[in-house]
Amino acid sequence: MDVSSFVLLSHEQALRRRLDVTANNMANTSTVGFKREQPLFHEYVEKTKEAPVEDAKKTSFVLDYGAVHDASQGAFQATGNPLDVMIDGPGYINVEAPGGGVAYTRAGFIKILETGDLATSGGQRILDENGRAINVPDDQKTMVTIAGDGTVMGRDGPLGRIAITTFDEINVSPRGDGLMEGTRGRVLTAREARLKIGGVEASNVQPIVETTTMIDILRSYQTSMRMTESLNDMRKQAIDKLGRVN
Template sequence: MDVSSYVLLSHEQALRRQLDVTANNMANTGTVGFKREQPLFHEFIETVREAPIDDAKQISFVLDFGAVHDAAQGAFQATGNPLDVMIDGPGYLNVEAPGGGVAYTRAGFIKLLESGELATSGGQRLLDAQGRAITVPAEQASSLTIAEDGTVMGADGPLGQLAVSGFSSETAVDPRGDGLMNGTNGRFLAAAEVKLKAGGVEASNVQPIVETTKMVEILRAYQTSVGMSDSMNTMRQRAIERLGKVA
């Protein structure tokens, strides 16, 4: 396999990665709190000793560098449940991760467990800034509300405050499944920085038309790459046939 084939192969692998990410975005169009992803690629340049011209001595390959989230705000989706919240702005709700530790989520479906603790729809307990679960006395469950700054209010006053963490870059946040994220180097947002909207959740920020258009573009680029590969194979075959005749 010559250098041109390796270059085309790296390009096709990058296109496949783009297609996988785009298809995942499409599949999560209706997922609450989902942020569309876009892949990141790194250019790797290799220098060869011999080439027909000097400009051809540097060969550029495409390497998968990861993916980054689009932090654009999703639309408010009313649910009629006064406990459901949408984070209006940056940040993630802190929840107890399965197996221990802290995970993060933008999916604001909130329910009350039998134990009286606030949790996500998946059953992960919501945490405050001290990493503790927020427990609601049974007699106050019917009058429960969540204020704009995340304060959980009962009939007799505050019961706790939902912790919201922010990150300097979306590259510090990685999906772990079930609407949860792993995050590094986050910080608790002060009450003045937090703005929650109760009575609804944040819809996915995926735009189906945009993703469909991108998918078509990727498929066309892949077809072009395959066509170039077929053309080079034909050129090689003809060259071998001519060399055979000369010999």
Template sequence: MDISSYVLLSQEQALKRRLDIVANNMANVSTVGFKREQPVFHEYVEKADKALVDDAKDTSFVLDYRAIHDMAPGAFQPTGNPLDVMIEGPGYLGVELPDGAGTAYTRAGFVKVLESGDLATAGGQRLLDEAGQPINVPPEQAGRISIAGDGTVMGTDGPLGRLAVTVFDDETNLAPRGDGLYAGAQGRVLPAEETKLRSGGVEGSNVQPILETTSMIEILRSYQNSVRMSESLNDMRKRALDRLGRVS
């Protein structure tokens, strides 16, 4: 296999990566709080010491660098549950992982009260306050609490705690864990005056199906062009071998 085939192969690998990400975005078009992903590719240039012409010394490959999240907000979706919240702006709700395995983060703002009285997500992960502790609701107040715009959980006798909204300076360090959860480090909890929550609904996915469908078509066309170029190179090699055979 010559260098041109390797270059085409790197492009096709990049196209496969793009297709996988677009397919995942489409699969999560209805997932609450989901942020569409975008692949990031870098150019990798390999320099050869010798070549037939100077311009052929540098060979450019496609390098799969990482995937980043599009942090554009999703639309507000009313749920009828006054405890459900949408984060307006950057940030994630902190939740406790099972067996105290650490903290994960989510933008899916479905909130419920567990039998233990702790506030939790729809998946049962306990929501954490500014100190990284669960917020407990006394049994007699379970049906009479509300969440203020700064995240304060208000009971009939006053505040019960404040939901922690954590922001990250570098969103690319967040790693998906599944079920709308992300793992991350070096986040900071927003103070009350910078926290903006909207109650009574959740944030929808920011995936736009038309844009993702258009991307799929572009990827398909690029792959078809790559295949045609590969076939042309194979034909060229066959003709060259045939002519060399005749000369011999």
């Protein structure tokens, strides 16, 4: 393979990556709290000392540099459950990760476990500002309310406050189990935290936008394939001419 083929191959790999990300976005159109992803690519320029012309000394390849989340907020979906919450602004709810540690989510479905601990719909316990589970006494399970700053109120007063952590989106990545992991986060204070009660956040994926992106990827791939075919034709013609000269 010559340099031009490697360049086209790097482009096609980038298109495949874009397609994978776009397909995942489409699959999560109805996933509560899901943030659409956007792939990032990095240009890698390889320089050679010798080339037929000066411009040919630099060859540009496409490298996969990862993905970032679109931080725009999804719409509010009322659920009728007074414990369900939607974060109004940036941030993620702190939950206990499977296997230990802290994970994060925007999906605000909240329930009370048999143990009295507040948890997500997947059963992960919700953590307070000190990294501890928020427990509701048995005799207060029907009286629990959540305030706009995340404070969980029982009959006799506050039971804890739901921890909400903000990150630079570049520092947040999916764990693969519906939760997120993040680094360099900051827990919001009661004054900074804002929750809407009685509903959850819808996915911010726009199906029309993702469909348009898929069409663009397909057309780009078709163009790349036509260029590959043209290069193959050029090689065949060159080989044919060399054979005739010999």
